[in-house]
Amino acid sequence: MIKTSIRNVSKRSVKSILSYYSVVNPISRVVVPNVTKLAATHNYSTTGTKIQPRLTSENYPSVKRDPRYKQLTNENIEYFKTILEPKCIIQDDLDAFNEDWMRKYKGQSKLVLKPTNTEQVSAILKYCNKQKLAVVPQGGNTGLVGGSVPVFDEIILSLSGMNKIRSFDKVSGIFKCDAGVILENADNFLAEHGYIFPLDLGAKGSCHVGGVVATNAGGLRLLRYGSLHGSVLGLEVVLPNGEVLNSLHSLRKDNTGYDLKQLFIGSEGTIGIVTGVSILCPPRPSAFNVAFLGVESYEAVQRVFIKAKKELGEILSAFEFMDLKSQQLTKAHIQQPAPLEEEHSFYILIETSGSSKEHDDAKLEQFLEKSFEDGIISDGVISQGETELHNLWAWREMIPESSQANGGVYKYDVSLPLKDLYSLVEATNERLTQAGLSSETDKSKPVISAVGYGHVGDGNLHLNVAVRQYTKEVEKCLEPFVYEFVSSKKGSISAEHGLGFQKKNYIGYTKNAQEIKMIKDLKHHYDESLILNPYKYI
Amino acid sequence: MIKTSIRNVSKRSVKSILSYYSVVNPISRVVVPNVTKLAATHNYSTTGTKIQPRLTSENYPSVKRDPRYKQLTNENIEYFKTILEPKCIIQDDLDAFNEDWMRKYKGQSKLVLKPTNTEQVSAILKYCNKQKLAVVPQGGNTGLVGGSVPVFDEIILSLSGMNKIRSFDKVSGIFKCDAGVILENADNFLAEHGYIFPLDLGAKGSCHVGGVVATNAGGLRLLRYGSLHGSVLGLEVVLPNGEVLNSLHSLRKDNTGYDLKQLFIGSEGTIGIVTGVSILCPPRPSAFNVAFLGVESYEAVQRVFIKAKKELGEILSAFEFMDLKSQQLTKAHIQQPAPLEEEHSFYILIETSGSSKEHDDAKLEQFLEKSFEDGIISDGVISQGETELHNLWAWREMIPESSQANGGVYKYDVSLPLKDLYSLVEATNERLTQAGLSSETDKSKPVISAVGYGHVGDGNLHLNVAVRQYTKEVEKCLEPFVYEFVSSKKGSISAEHGLGFQKKNYIGYTKNAQEIKMIKDLKHHYDESLILNPYKYI
Known part of the structure; x- marks a missing residue:
């Protein structure tokens, strides 16, 4: 196969390899899957290597159901019927709600409630709090630590019925929506107005805006746009006792009192249920580039990173690394020729995004030419245009699925x-x-x-x-x-x-005794009856 | 006087006005003052229009000293001598500590303590908490709402003795320091390593890193680098009971438990004293430009802003506006010719910063030429080079002093x-x-x-x-x-x-009853004896 690489073109413009790559490389038909598609291909029948989901209670026999929590009764169901329409109360076929995306955890909930507004969420929690009924808030259920599925018979409160965009200000870029809006839908809406959601991740086709806030998701744009603690401007949260904290502000600056919303960002539904989000969205860059590079050591990865931070500066929007084995697994799984002909110890994916294609191209080309001349990188391709860009990203984004295959x-x-x-x-x-x-x-x-x-x-x-x-x-x-x-x-x-169920007992490896004491103390302070997302987090 | 403006050069490159401006404009000798210098020129004698500081207790007779707090005794002083060196216990000439920078508030403290390490802060608070001695934490004392000075006889705990840089990681840009490090010193240190502190403000020569965190200062770089809620990675805080929360992490991502540090960012010393800060610093841009523009309406200010966000995108680092009267006062005060010959209803200062001077110049010039052709802006100058840049900034930064003059x-x-x-x-x-x-x-x-x-x-x-x-x-x-x-x-x-003393009673204009209830609740939760910064905030 004819391959072009920086090595072959070191004295020409690196840019010239682009058209060559996109024409000759058959990978251009690989489509990056999102979680919606992956979830649809889950095979629950026995297929040799496929793993059967077992009940969490069987897998972790030492975790016992807390007798403090009441068992669900018909009387409870009758009460919920006074709050919600019948179609929002689901009692059959609950596997998709009880099982996590990884198929590592499986709960035994008998009831899913799908409120469509904040008042309903409030009424449900007020009742559950009084009745001592445990509740698991669930967004897109794409979490990876078993945080969004029940462990035993907790009621599942799904936010998927709350999926309206509330407002958007085209001058400031401030976007407000219900918690259950799917991330990709939010981003598509913003794209129409020239803005971008300041967070992106593989599960964007399924995960909810409220869910990414409740779990403080990081994802692919954090390097450029920072964490949600900086970009979220306000939240609407229902507290465990049913009180509504309406803090859905749309102010970039507001120094009046403790920043309450911060407590709920990353709280994984343990002290409140996020029902609405106000977030500052940056202008959507008009120019994107991706470079896919091969280097021979982890030390070289670090050197390229320092250089990229300095020379690409404000247009650097992603810097991902992958080891050789991750790429070998991906190649075996997607059955496509790799972007670079020869194997390298490490690969780097650099994305730039900015407001001038011409300037960004020039910066990236200069950076790559110098890096190649300095001998830090061994080989590489640049892809421009959306299709090529997605194809190169696929070699990073397909790793999770390939690792599991x-x-x-x-x-x-x-x-x-x-x-x-x-x-x-x-x-x-x-x-x-x-x-x-x-x-x-x-x-x-x-x-x-x-x-x-x-x-x-x-x-x-x-x-x-x-x-x-x-x-x-x-x-x-x-x-x-x-x-x-x-x-x-x-x-x-x-x-x-996050912590979820998987890491509940391991927080001590990162946080010290004083921190853990204060975290536990906040949990008990806001959720006295401990009804929200039990057996998890802390 | 010969003046060049965009109007005069609309068909030439806008850039060409630069050298002209910097040569002919005598403002190049105006130096932007920082608070240190301003504070030194405070004149406490009667000078006609100068305002005499009166005791806060006289100005606000309805605010009474809370009898819950013990009066300071010699026994207390003797105890503090067991914790601190004699030079760190100050009992004379306390005006500079009792008065705020605005000279609007004046307390009556008889004691300033200057601990030099976290253990001393802890020992002091532990003792004061037991003894019910009220304490005001004080950083650079540059706040504008009376938050950093006592109202009555509270003990002043000054962080100025804790002024060591703790560590800096040149690869990640993570900077750790004591709370009492002066912001400008921190930024100068970072500049030597090619990094920038992600916050800048007029008081940088006096204010402390811990102080800007405790008050969640915004300042001039927020547009580009976001708020401290996003850039602060960890804090060390002494709680009112003397417990030390060592949460001085250096991780850009850490989703293990509630993000405790967020509570203290903007808490104005009411639930803990920040003693150490870990913050992520971006690479220092190598290219800076400033444009100073005249427009004829506030509507035009908004139009220029939308256009700048779109066309300058990732290099836009400040967008400030000033009205005509603010510039007239400034002109009268600094006695220099204004940057633009004619008067305009509004002025805009745009700063760009990036990694390529050539690209940034091109973007800014194109933006200005188009804006001028579209008739949105009436006149303008671009200044490049550090001196010219500071001179243009002076017309924005001198407004506070000129308003007071x-x-x-x-x-x-x-x-x-x-x-x-x-x-x-x-x-x-x-x-x-x-x-x-x-x-x-x-x-x-x-x-x-x-x-x-x-x-x-x-x-x-x-x-x-x-x-x-x-x-x-x-x-x-x-x-x-x-x-x-x-x-x-x-x-x-x-x-x-912030709220401080000035806005304590007005929080209800911005926050609703539920928010205020939760803020008060947190104050009582963390500071049961209410010894920290009383009569303020909430």
Whole structure:
């Protein structure tokens, strides 16, 4: 196959490789899946390596149902009928609500409530609080730590019925919507007005705006637009006792009192249910570029990052790295030729976005030419135009699915100091191999390989342990090892996925005793009856 | 005097006016003062129009000392001597600590403590909490709402003895320091490493990093780098009972538990004393430009803003507007020719900053040429190079001092929807004139004029009512009128200056009953004895 690379064109303009790449590379037909599509392909029948969802209560027998919570009765259902229309009270076919997207957790809820406005959410919580009925708030149910599904028989309060855009100010870029608006719908709406939602992630086709706020999702645009703690301007929240905190402000600056909304950003539905969001959206960049590069060491990844921050400055909008194994798994899964002909130890995806295509092209070309001349990068392609851009992104975005394709995947989402970021992947592979649990070829071993990729710009590593099957042995080998490793480097055991059910007991690896005391104290302060999202978070 | 303007050069490159301007304009010797210098020139003797500081307790006789608080005794002093070195316990010449920078508030503290480390702060608060001794935390004492000075005899805990930079990571840009580091010193340190502090304000020569965090200061770079809620990564805080919350993380992403630090950002020292700050600093832009424009209506200001957001996009780093009267006062005060020869109804200062001078120049020139051709702007100059840039900024930054130069100034710092921003200035002038209180020429009237300027990009108006003297009549004419006006437009009565003593009773104009209840509840939750910064905030 004819391939063009920076190496081949070092003395010409790097830009000239673009048209060549897009013409000759068959990957242009790979479509980046979103979670909606992936969810639809879930196969619940036995297919050899596919993993069957088991009840969380069976998988974790030490976690017991708290007898403080009342069992659901017909009387309760009758009461809910006075609040909600019949179609908003669901009692059959609840698998899609009880199971998480990873199919790692499965609850046993017998009731899903789908309120369509804030008053209904308030009435439901007021009643549940009095009746001591436990409640799990659920958005798009795309979380990865079992936070959005019940553990036992908690009532599921789905926000999917609250899906209206409330307002948009074209001068300031301030957007207000119900919590249940799907992220992609919000972004498409904003695109029509020349604005962009300041957050993007793989699950955008399913996840809710309220859900990303409640979990403080990070995603792909954090490097450029910062965290939700900075961009969310106001929230409407229903407290566990049914009180409504209407703090849906549309002011970029407001220094009158403690910033209450911040408590709910990342609270994972444990002290209130977010029902409305006000968020500041930046102007949509008119020019996008993606470069896909090969480098030979993790040290080179860091050098390219420092250089990119300096030279691409304000137009740098993503800096992702991927290791070789993650790309090998992806290649095997999507069955397409890779963007670069030869294999490299590490790959980097750089995205720029700005207001002038001409200027951005010039900056990126100059940056790449110099990096190639300096010998920091070995090979690379630039893709311009939307299709090529999505095709290159696919090699990053397909990793989660590819890691899971041979059976399952243990996913860890951690923050580490940049210099230590990749050492966790190396240490994990070493540990799994020494334990005799891992082999890329020997199919009798449960583990295929640990792979690493993630948002270098945010110090955020995704460690995916691709397995043929989930076993207790593998789990014991990984935990608490991964958390201990992260703790020893003063990292976070959950960079962006949250605590949920999976990490409830591990918060001590990141937070100290005083912090944990204060977090617990806030939980008890706002949710005295502890009805919201029990068995999780803290 | 020879002047060049966009009008004169509309068909040439706008850039060509630069050298001309910098050569012929004598303003190049105007130096932007910082608060240190201004404070040093305070004249406490009677000088006609200069205002004498009176005790807050005299000015506000309805505010009574709370008898819950113990009076300071020699025994207390003896105890503090066991914690601090003698030089850190100050009992004489306390005026500079008791008076605020505006000289509007004056407390009667008899004791200033200057701890040099977190353990000392902890020991002091633990003791004061037990003894019921009220404490006012004080940073650079540059606040504008009387938040950093005592009202009665509260002990002043000054953070100025804690002024060490703790660490800096050159790869990630994460900077950690003691709370008492002066903002300008922090920024100068960062500049040496190619980084920038993500906040800048006029008081940078005096204000503390901890102080700007505790008050959630906004300032001049918010448009570009967002609020401190997004950029602060971690805090070290001493709670009222002396417990130390060590949450000085250096992770860009960490989703493990409620984001506790957020509670203290903007808490104005009422629930804890910030002793250490960890903050993410962006790379320092290598190219800066400033344009100073004249337009004929507030509607034109808005049109230029929308256009600038779109066309300057990622390089737009400040968008300030000033009305004609603010510039007339400034001109009279600094005795220099204005940047534009003729007078205009409004002026706009646009700053761009980026990584390529060539690209930024091209974007700005194209933007200005088109705006001029479209007839949105009437006149303008671009200044490049550091001296010219500072000179143009001076016409914005000198407004506060110029407003005060004839006697005093009532300052309001509010957020309003962009379309309503300037109407407050017009309404205020109308009201003052109708009340017979205002005249630009008749020196028997207390008010000269209300002027408006501020951060359009953030919806933040500074309303300055320049007065010859402070009178109860003027105050009654202004308050609660200004707050009622802001409330009617759903704005904030304090965009960035905070509540402090001045706005304690007015929070209800911006926050609703549920919000106020939750804010009060948090205050009582964390400061049961209410020893921290009493008589203020809530």
